[in-house]
Amino acid sequence: xxxxxxxxxxxxxxxxxxxxxxxxxxxxxxxxxxxxxxxxxxxxxxxxxxxxxxxxxxxxxxxxxxxxxxxxxxxxxxxxxxxxxxxxxxxxxxxxxxxxxx
Numbered sequence: 001x002x003x004x005x006x007x008x009x010x011x012x013x014x015x016x017x018x019x020x021x022x023x024x025x026x027x028x029x030x031x032x033x034x035x036x037x038x039x040x041x042x043x044x045x046x047x048x049x050x051x052x053x054x055x056x057x058x059x060x061x062x063x064x065x066x067x068x069x070x071x072x073x074x075x076x077x078x079x080x081x082x083x084x085x086x087x088x089x090x091x092x093x094x095x096x097x098x099x100x101x102x
Contacts, residue, residue, distance in 0.1 A: 017092075025051060026063060033083060038082045069089065
């Protein structure tokens, strides 16, 4: 059985960041929510075009677990849900901008 040589708590911060922002969709969702603000699920899906419902739903759940995206449910009729960035996610936007300039 595989055992890690380095405990998860002792990993490089870059490795931690890549776990959160790596992959095809995470950084796209963060960039879209940053530029568009709070969006409903279907609005977010329309911005991404080629993502499936399953992948979008799973990616949003992962981002919520990592405290990057906040889900707000409004108990109105009709009920609706919006997604927006947390302060933690907004704090990494300058890093994204620097990478884009690079």
